[in-house]
Amino acid sequence: MHGIANVRWGKWLVCMALAVIPAGAWAADDAVLRTDFRVTTEDGVGIHVRQVAVRGHASGEPLILVHGARVPGIASFDLPVPGGSLAADLARRTQRPVYVMDARGYGGSDRPVAMSKPAEASPPLSRGYEVVRDLDAVVRAASRRSGHATVALLGWATGGMWVAYYASLHPERVGHLVLLNALYGGTSAHAMLGPGSSLSDPQHPGRLVPDVGGYARYTAAQLFPVWDRSIPVEDKASWRDPAVAEAYGAAAIASDPDASSTTPPSFRAPLGALEDSFYQANGRRLFDASSITARVLVIRSQLDFWSRPEDATGFAHDASHARSVQLLTLPDATHLVHLDRAQHGRDRLLDVVTGFLTDDGS
Numbered sequence: 001m002h003g004i005a006n007v008r009w010g011k012w013l014v015c016m017a018l019a020v021i022p023a024g025a026w027a028a029d030d031a032v033l034r035t036d037f038r039v040t041t042e043d044g045v046g047i048h049v050r051q052v053a054v055r056g057h058a059s060g061e062p063l064i065l066v067h068g069a070r071v072p073g074i075a076s077f078d079l080p081v082p083g084g085s086l087a088a089d090l091a092r093r094t095q096r097p098v099y100v101m102d103a104r105g106y107g108g109s110d111r112p113v114a115m116s117k118p119a120e121a122s123p124p125l126s127r128g129y130e131v132v133r134d135l136d137a138v139v140r141a142a143s144r145r146s147g148h149a150t151v152a153l154l155g156w157a158t159g160g161m162w163v164a165y166y167a168s169l170h171p172e173r174v175g176h177l178v179l180l181n182a183l184y185g186g187t188s189a190h191a192m193l194g195p196g197s198s199l200s201d202p203q204h205p206g207r208l209v210p211d212v213g214g215y216a217r218y219t220a221a222q223l224f225p226v227w228d229r230s231i232p233v234e235d236k237a238s239w240r241d242p243a244v245a246e247a248y249g250a251a252a253i254a255s256d257p258d259a260s261s262t263t264p265p266s267f268r269a270p271l272g273a274l275e276d277s278f279y280q281a282n283g284r285r286l287f288d289a290s291s292i293t294a295r296v297l298v299i300r301s302q303l304d305f306w307s308r309p310e311d312a313t314g315f316a317h318d319a320s321h322a323r324s325v326q327l328l329t330l331p332d333a334t335h336l337v338h339l340d341r342a343q344h345g346r347d348r349l350l351d352v353v354t355g356f357l358t359d360d361g362s
Contacts, residue, residue: 031055032088034078036108039137047134048108049141052078052087053097060096061152061175062142063357066135068157069273070218072107073100075251076156077338083346084244086338093354097146101138103131103162105215105270107255114214115268116258122214126270128165128286135166139173150175150294152357157181157306157335158273161280164315168291171321176357177294180349181304181335183277184311184318185285192305193281199274208278217266220249230303230334240340248339289318296325297356301333301345328352 035051050073065087067076077100078087091098102109105126114122139151153174155163160182167174191197195205199212224245231239253259256267280286296319298312309329316325330337333345340346 032091037141038108039141041104041133041137043130043133045104045130045134046110047104047137048073048102049138050074050078050087050100051097051145052085052091052100054091054095059146060094061148061150061357062097062099062146063090063094063152063154063176064099064101064135064138064142064163065090066101066153066155066159066163067103067106068159069277070269071223071248071252072102072109072255074102074107075248075255076100079244079247079251079339081241081243081247083241083342084247084339086350089350090353090357093350094357096357097142099138099142101134102255103134105268105272109134111268112214112270115270117214119213119215119217119271120211124208124212124271124273124275125214127272128162128276130272131162132166132169135162136170139166139170143173148175149173152176152178154178154180154353155182156338158183158277160307161276161286164289164292165287167294168287168289171291171293174292174294176297177292177322178297178299178353178356179315180299180338181301181307182298182311183280183307184289184315185280185283190281190308193278195282199278206282206284208275212271212274215268215270217262217268218252219264219266220253221264223249223252226305227334227336230305231340232303232332238341239334239344240336244339289315289322290320292319292322295323295356297328297353298325299328299330299349299352301330301335301337303333304335306335326356 033053033055037049039047065077067073078085087098087100105111112125142151153163160179167177201207201209252267253265259265259267300307300312312327319325330345337345337349
């Protein structure tokens, strides 16, 4: 699979070792400090959080990064290789604290008991109405630590749906909202999630297939086919640094202490995000954007396979009480633009998000 499927075990072990380096053991030459801690939700779930901040410059409205449906926060946003940490790059550019969280069922956060049982024994786990509780606990902790009444939220893919859902319920707590390749509910014509897809119930096409289960397991190699297909060149390494790709897969595996129970190793991901996304993609919106009052930036990668142009325009149409709404398409960028090479959209993404967060609109 373009340099991933045949990676030797020695390389994987090195990458896994890098992925589990304690936060305080990172190289000090970039002056970025990492602190891991936990918060507890109102319903008693422990949530893992990492603060990433530039030494001596952890001021300003805090920014919280929220992962998508499969891969948890650290693997998504803070890989220990050049070009692999959106969190560190945004901390340096914005001079504010950046927080990376794991929703319940992911990474270092508590997992539902059902995730220790066969997947078919439970319905999809970690639904959006639960994840907004996780977000609330992290938002309150970030506000206390920073002294700011509001936070900035950046959600990627399903994370974008979650942060917008949260911002609609708690508009007074969100000053800036960034949605990166997120669904909102454009039409039912979605190749991966719409009626007629493998996730659609043949008897009730507008419903998720009933036997999907509570969670799924993924190997590192399974993270790459859809990413590979979206890269419009044969040489994937010219678009995506192999070191970033290897670290991404290894960190995903290292995020689950049960990964070694299968051969090859695989990590668990709750499927509540998939159920919510299925309905969101088909027009059954979890929330109404008209409740949001933050400044909003909606970003789509031109080559994204998840969000659609109508998701962005529909959100902008409904966000009638937002302080401002900006729509941006990243030309020739993929769904995983934040992990692609700088010239393939990553630098542009950093420039745009930095400008948005540091301009208060006054």
